[in-house]
Amino acid sequence: MSESKQLHSIDEKLDKLSINDQKDVYKILNGVGFQSLALPDTAKEYAKINNLELAGYEYPSKVEQLRSPRIVKIGAFQNKLPLKTDAPIAQMRDALYKLALEAITMASLAEVNVFCFQEAWTMPFAFCTREKQPWCEYAESAENGPTIKFLQNLAKQHNMVIISPILERDETHGDLIWNTAVVIDNYGDILGKHRKNHIPRVGDFNESTYYFEGNTGHPVFQTEFGKIAINICYGRHHPLNWLMFGINGAEIVFNPSATVGELSEPLWGIEARNAAIANGYFTVAINRVGTEIFPNEFTSGNGKPAHKDFGHFYGSSYVAAPDGSRTVGLSRINSGLLVVKVDLNTCRQIKDHWGFQMTQRLDMYAEALQKATNLNYEPQLIIKK
């Protein structure tokens, strides 16, 4: 399907219903937690001038007696590639940095505190090709690569935590490549990094050709704007991955992704939202946008003819709250920023309300999983005598 024929969003379709019908549908589909957030005119003008989508929502704060509200503005940026996939690497990077600068400037105008890019935002999502060159050249150090240095300045300048999912080159360990998210704090210092825990082997997601399952566990980063974690892309299909970030204390878990059309779109609204519910934190699902066409053809292991594109990355970035509410998503077709204002006190409030952590029986499952991983495990299968 050509780019121009891509659906904008299902919300554009639902807009055709009467206001009352929309209200009924959204109440059940999206929950009642989020409201529209007025954004500064400067941010809106900046978005317009730069041809970027911009949307704002807030989850209203509830007052406690002993804790002050901990208000945080989350920024989730989704984007198309600014150049064709086969642009020289330095040019592509420069064009992406230009776009990133716009995104962060706009986020700053919208008073964002914690900003996150999509997965592997510094490059085309070239893993479909299984070609090692030139794509591996996009890999860079998480500690002193050009992207990190570029962002450190911006983070400090805008007093903003920035999460940068990149292709990492680990020069101190045999030049290994990893799929990594780097957390830069609001002083421009690198707080740490997390490597993608679960690597897909499905459709055109040939990432296991390039990097292994991450070895950084489930770190939660203590920032001035709350405790945050990153569940990279395919990790969102794994409830245990989400669970461990929750156990380690995360209040916001970002899910920078790159995923396409029919493969995952009906799952997109489900998984990050389920994780927010089950674990009592906010989740931020961010997906790449647009169709990326590569120079050489490749096949998809589905019997269909060779082709040169990965399919349509459908954007639709959204935020989910611990009560199961979600924001409307960004569009399926445009680069843009979603700004969501939340009170992190909400997490504990909703955990107290639902009691999922109290009723979790973690000890029973620790024992059950230990048994299940035994080579001689006998499933609890009830067979008629």
Add this chain to the structure above:
Amino acid sequence: MSESKQLHSIDEKLDKLSINDQKDVYKILNGVGFQSLALPDTAKEYAKINNLELAGYEYPSKVEQLRSPRIVKIGAFQNKLPLKTDAPIAQMRDALYKLALEAITMASLAEVNVFCFQEAWTMPFAFCTREKQPWCEYAESAENGPTIKFLQNLAKQHNMVIISPILERDETHGDLIWNTAVVIDNYGDILGKHRKNHIPRVGDFNESTYYFEGNTGHPVFQTEFGKIAINICYGRHHPLNWLMFGINGAEIVFNPSATVGELSEPLWGIEARNAAIANGYFTVAINRVGTEIFPNEFTSGNGKPAHKDFGHFYGSSYVAAPDGSRTVGLSRINSGLLVVKVDLNTCRQIKDHWGFQMTQRLDMYAEALQKATNLNYEPQLIIKK
């Protein structure tokens, strides 16, 4: 809100969109897996005469070379109470048995193989009251209580596996009460039972006043129509509960429930569906219907005045497939039967496709949970030095 003002379903609202718009919306909202299933005229007539809703869907079978299709028709029944909550217990039971007979007869006409009732279907959902009498009198033996005996005959007669979620009285262990689902096979024999693993303490769900967390683990029942398990109600909020049924080999997991309005409705479409995706099995979410008004008033721990009703049980029963597709739901207001035809071979096909089990890293999580349950656990929290 009075019963008559309750919304029928969001699908009734979406029907107001043009066919093309509906197609776009449903493709993203519900996925593309399920199609409408033509049901026998006899079943449709029976439904009409008895004033019951009836809907059919199928997930088309894909041919394999070495395995024959394993086609199963699932029946999910949701119902209102036929009498007022304070009807004498024997009368209530008789009225419910009459309704159950209709449901199973209709299911038989629709050629259902595995049939499941809603949670605690033999009684009002009286746990909101915290009154022990008369409600505890509804508890009965899972092995030789009146409900099981009544259903054993029907199961044999209709060659149908029947799952019966009841309030269990365990006379051999100190007269304990449990929230239990009994599995009767298609020969009328009791295959076994499962006790609800996770008990809520939220809103009006005062179930922990009556029974404890279940002690039956995560059994999967081998029937002639596939390997089935039951995740009772609140257990659907716990991804680990769903996970263990998957590890033990379940192909269909039923989620008989009783849940109301604003508390859980935005979560309803998320959790059973997420479980189907993550674990590669079909899930069957069944919810009670109607508003149950009790003789004495009670409070809900939310500062609001005492009242006599539990809120509206919103029905909306549906089936989800391992690829994330879901059927349209039954209505929010009527008693009815959802019939869904699936090929159990689909489970393995989709597990092979997505690879979630292969990429699950269960050993890592077994170790992580073991550590996390240690009293001296130190979360992996990254703090700036």
